[in-house]
Amino acid sequence: MVETNRTEPGGTESREKNLTVSDKAAVLVAQLAAGTIRKLGLGLGSNLPGRIARKLSPTVLSNLSAQTKKGVVAVTGTNGKSTTSGILSEILRVAGFTFAHNRQGANLVTGITASLVESANWASGIKADLCLFEIDEAALPVVAREVKIETVLVTNLFRDQLDRFGELDTTAKLISSGIVKNHSRAILNADDPNVSQLVPDESRFFYGIESVKEATVSSSNQELAYCSKCGAEVAFHNVFYGQLGHWYCPSCENSRPKPNIVAKDVEVFATSSRFKLQIGSSEEDCVLPLPGLFNVYNALAAATAAHYMGVSNQAIRYGLKEYNTLFGRSEKLVIDGKPVIVQLIKNPAGATQAVSSCVKDDKARLLIAINDNLADGRDVSWLWDADFEQLAKAAAQTSLVVSGQRAEDMAVRMKYAGYAADKIVCVPKLQEALELSLNELKEGETLWLMPTYTCLLDLQKLLKSMGVSMSCT
Numbered sequence: 001m002v003e004t005n006r007t008e009p010g011g012t013e014s015r016e017k018n019l020t021v022s023d024k025a026a027v028l029v030a031q032l033a034a035g036t037i038r039k040l041g042l043g044l045g046s047n048l049p050g051r052i053a054r055k056l057s058p059t060v061l062s063n064l065s066a067q068t069k070k071g072v073v074a075v076t077g078t079n080g081k082s083t084t085s086g087i088l089s090e091i092l093r094v095a096g097f098t099f100a101h102n103r104q105g106a107n108l109v110t111g112i113t114a115s116l117v118e119s120a121n122w123a124s125g126i127k128a129d130l131c132l133f134e135i136d137e138a139a140l141p142v143v144a145r146e147v148k149i150e151t152v153l154v155t156n157l158f159r160d161q162l163d164r165f166g167e168l169d170t171t172a173k174l175i176s177s178g179i180v181k182n183h184s185r186a187i188l189n190a191d192d193p194n195v196s197q198l199v200p201d202e203s204r205f206f207y208g209i210e211s212v213k214e215a216t217v218s219s220s221n222q223e224l225a226y227c228s229k230c231g232a233e234v235a236f237h238n239v240f241y242g243q244l245g246h247w248y249c250p251s252c253e254n255s256r257p258k259p260n261i262v263a264k265d266v267e268v269f270a271t272s273s274r275f276k277l278q279i280g281s282s283e284e285d286c287v288l289p290l291p292g293l294f295n296v297y298n299a300l301a302a303a304t305a306a307h308y309m310g311v312s313n314q315a316i317r318y319g320l321k322e323y324n325t326l327f328g329r330s331e332k333l334v335i336d337g338k339p340v341i342v343q344l345i346k347n348p349a350g351a352t353q354a355v356s357s358c359v360k361d362d363k364a365r366l367l368i369a370i371n372d373n374l375a376d377g378r379d380v381s382w383l384w385d386a387d388f389e390q391l392a393k394a395a396a397q398t399s400l401v402v403s404g405q406r407a408e409d410m411a412v413r414m415k416y417a418g419y420a421a422d423k424i425v426c427v428p429k430l431q432e433a434l435e436l437s438l439n440e441l442k443e444g445e446t447l448w449l450m451p452t453y454t455c456l457l458d459l460q461k462l463l464k465s466m467g468v469s470m471s472c473t
């Protein structure tokens, strides 16, 4: 809730709000805290400064965000939040917008506050056109209570292992309440029945994939989704992956909404993709330096949000082309002179897509690293829902290295996937696994490294000690 500033003389409500004395103190102290945390090597300071600022001034988030001329854009959903907001930030940068962005991915209310406070000047506050926030699905209504969110972009809503307890419905309700609270403009994935049916009565715009050029589409792990009108299980004319595709309800007239902006003739390669972006009557040939249909959806989501924020088609196309990958999301590195692609995996849908990209590269070697720390999810049964079978079906089965605390579970998973048991090498220590994989890499081959979240953090430290920096370091 944005409150007017009553401590300043005059007290008249203006669009560009002044800050209260406690807001200013909160910014100052939180910035000092962030600086100290980094100086002492205690982390990125992406959350604690936010907590401190909120303690000192509970209105700091609402007052700072209310200073921006064009308001707040939120990106939420199960997969692709960081990549989508990263691509959107690139497009907005190309288009000449200034904005505050929680680019370190701390996406709960404290992380969002911390990032905004970092971008602020203690005396005058935020001087930016807008705020771009990646927001955790469950945190959206919490943030919406404090911040007027103009636009909410939703990527997708996948079931994960938690969904056995009905988490998906809860998440959908939380997102929908966040949108309704602010009467936000909703940018929704038409192809995901869990997303396109989220808010029936609000201002909605849709994006979707119209056609995919080749047979990149595997419907083997199609996921269930339901009609919000009659409760029947939806059917598909076309499935792209998971529950994403051209859906319809066989029991009533409900179906995939017609998208306002579409990607056509999508082609995905091992490390990039290409598609025609259709906005109204104009069509742009777009190249995206990211592989996988999931990234085409991320790009399309970002392009749609940018369009409704008034960005030109040319700036959208250029922003897509210029996008540099985020930390561990299809990030391309060179280690010891050898090419490595790092793709974070954290749930079945994401892992399936990562594997789909990898099998397109016939010079790929693979290292999969699985931990089961809290940030990875304690329960690794999701490995059984991801389509690792594709690897076993790929023509050449080279040796495959599995690592991390749950290396053995991953080895068992690959055996059941049909991978030759004598080709699976189990090396729990990540450093040894990486050394072995790099040593075995032949001229022309690329190492595909798929870590879970805390393996990715370990990898980042390991690479730092080898003099290779990943983004965000």
Ligand SMILES: [Zn+2]
Pocket: 227, 228, 229, 230, 231, 232, 249, 250, 251, 252, 253, 254
């Ligand atoms: Zn129906």
